[in-house]
Amino acid sequence: MPAASNRRNIVGVKAETVTNVSSTDFPGHWPGEDHSWNIKHFRRTFRVKFFRNTPLFSQFDLIHTDAAIANTLRRIMIAEVPTLAIESVYVSNNTSIIQDEVLAHRLGLIPLCGDKDALKGLSWYLRGEDSAPREPTDEDTVVLYLKKACERNPDAKKTDTDPDKLYINHNVYASDILFEPAGRQIKSFAHDPVRAANPDILIAKLRPGQEIDLTMHCIKGIGQDHAKFSPVATASYRLLPDIKIKKPIRGKAAERFAACFPKGVIAIRERKDGEKEAVVDNVRNDTVSREVLRHDEFKGIVELGRVRDHFIFSVESTGQFDADEIFLSAVGTLKAKTINLKRDIYKMLRKQALDARRAREAENPDADEEGDAMDTQ
Amino acid sequence: MSATGSQREAYQPPAAGSSGMGRSYVPAPAGTMFYLCAECGVKVGINKGEPIRCKECGHRILYKQRTTRMVQFEAR
Ligand SMILES: [Zn+2]
Numbered sequence: 001m002p003a004a005s006n007r008r009n010i011v012g013v014k015a016e017t018v019t020n021v022s023s024t025d026f027p028g029h030w031p032g033e034d035h036s037w038n039i040k041h042f043r044r045t046f047r048v049k050f051f052r053n054t055p056l057f058s059q060f061d062l063i064h065t066d067a068a069i070a071n072t073l074r075r076i077m078i079a080e081v082p083t084l085a086i087e088s089v090y091v092s093n094n095t096s097i098i099q100d101e102v103l104a105h106r107l108g109l110i111p112l113c114g115d116k117d118a119l120k121g122l123s124w125y126l127r128g129e130d131s132a133p134r135e136p137t138d139e140d141t142v143v144l145y146l147k148k149a150c151e152r153n154p155d156a157k158k159t160d161t162d163p164d165k166l167y168i169n170h171n172v173y174a175s176d177i178l179f180e181p182a183g184r185q186i187k188s189f190a191h192d193p194v195r196a197a198n199p200d201i202l203i204a205k206l207r208p209g210q211e212i213d214l215t216m217h218c219i220k221g222i223g224q225d226h227a228k229f230s231p232v233a234t235a236s237y238r239l240l241p242d243i244k245i246k247k248p249i250r251g252k253a254a255e256r257f258a259a260c261f262p263k264g265v266i267a268i269r270e271r272k273d274g275e276k277e278a279v280v281d282n283v284r285n286d287t288v289s290r291e292v293l294r295h296d297e298f299k300g301i302v303e304l305g306r307v308r309d310h311f312i313f314s315v316e317s318t319g320q321f322d323a324d325e326i327f328l329s330a331v332g333t334l335k336a337k338t339i340n341l342k343r344d345i346y347k348m349l350r351k352q353a354l355d356a357r358r359a360r361e362a363e364n365p366d367a368d369e370e371g372d373a374m375d376t377q
Numbered sequence: 378m379s380a381t382g383s384q385r386e387a388y389q390p391p392a393a394g395s396s397g398m399g400r401s402y403v404p405a406p407a408g409t410m411f412y413l414c415a416e417c418g419v420k421v422g423i424n425k426g427e428p429i430r431c432k433e434c435g436h437r438i439l440y441k442q443r444t445t446r447m448v449q450f451e452a453r
Contacts, residue, residue, distance in 0.1 A: 104452045105453065
């Protein structure tokens with residue numbers, strides 16, 4: 001089947017089944033083909049293509065890589081790229097209707113932003129023993145305050161019923177959180193202080209006489225520990241859809257065909273003889289709803305699928321770092337992990353070689369075999 | 378993660394009893410306790426031996442105020 005080789009990386013999406021799910025580009029699967037790992041081949045074929053890149057949202061393609069790599073990067077972005085978040089809340093007073101515990105939890109989930117380099121320069125706060133807790137320092141802790149008390153508005157009319165006119169300070173917003181830099185933070189956060197990334201988050205509502213007065217300590221952490229530390233709102237990928245029209249679809253049928261897909265997926269072109277024909281325009285818009293497979297007139301004419309090694313990532317930042325920075329940071333983390341793994345494998349192999357040599361020497365102590373030991377690099 | 382100890386500056390964790398880091402807290406005259414009237418909500422100062430009664434409306438039910446002592450919570 002010569003034609004099949006081009007379709008090898010297509011996952012078939014049939015009316016009721018999904019076919020050709022697993023990748024087959026590994027050694028020993030295809031007779032006479034070399035699929036062993038080759039960095040040159042990877043460098044030549046692998047591509048990253050950015051489609052949209054704004055500070056808070058970025059959409060890009062990873063082409064010609066395995067699902068394992070794409071999924072690793074997704075998981076690292078969600079759970080292992082560190083961010084700053086509120087960790088401890090010291091409540092001096094809270095007479096609002098929100099309980100202290102719930103208020104503390106809400107505060108923890110507020111995404112923070114500030115000088116990116118200063119945030120990256122923060123070190124991990126290491127919790128000490130219960131008996132000897134570690135003192136927070138300006139290197140690992142950021143202190144925030146929130147203090148607000150509600151009052152009656154003296155200028156309100158007697159007929160007013162709107163809380164906005166009746167009361168002052170009755171809404172506590174994320175923008176009310178104030179940063180108090182300490183030590184070196186005074187300099188490092190001078191131009192871009194730590195603050196809520198979204199100032200309009202409503203934290204609590206107050207009524208006259210109620211008050212919130214608290215201090216917060218923020219530390220660096222990762223999403224694995226708590227979701228509040230995750231730098232992304234979503235980091236996900238999908239496979240590029242693939243639509244293959246096997247026989248030309250013309251005339252009125254072309255319009256019916258286009259109607260089976262979301263807007264922009266199928267274009268209708270006018271041929272030289274004036275007849276209309278359906279052509280695939282932008283597959284990225286397709287949701288692979290399989291609507292077209294419900295229509296008998298298109299049976300056997302169209303084949304739906306997804307490209308197995310073409311990942312469309314969409315990364316949405318919570319505001320602390322730019323979306324593309326989060327991806328790059330995840331790549332760096334993956335690289336560090338592989339370096340660690342490599343080092344440990346070498347260590348293991350060295351130990352195995354050493355043990356084997358010792359066993360050999362124990363068997364025949366006279367023969368001194370040299371040059372058999374593993375390269376100790 | 379350089380540990381340049383000389384530049385470190387330790388925070389003063391909010392100590393129990395004070396309302397946060399060095400912010401003003403005016404102590405009440407010794408012996409006077411403040412309560413909230415259950416009827417009209419006004420703050421009532423009561424000294425030792427005084428009747429438990431609102432000075433504004435005469436209501437006899439008073440609420441104890443929330444502690445202003447610092448309480449620590451984990452934002453989790
Ligand atoms: Zn009263």
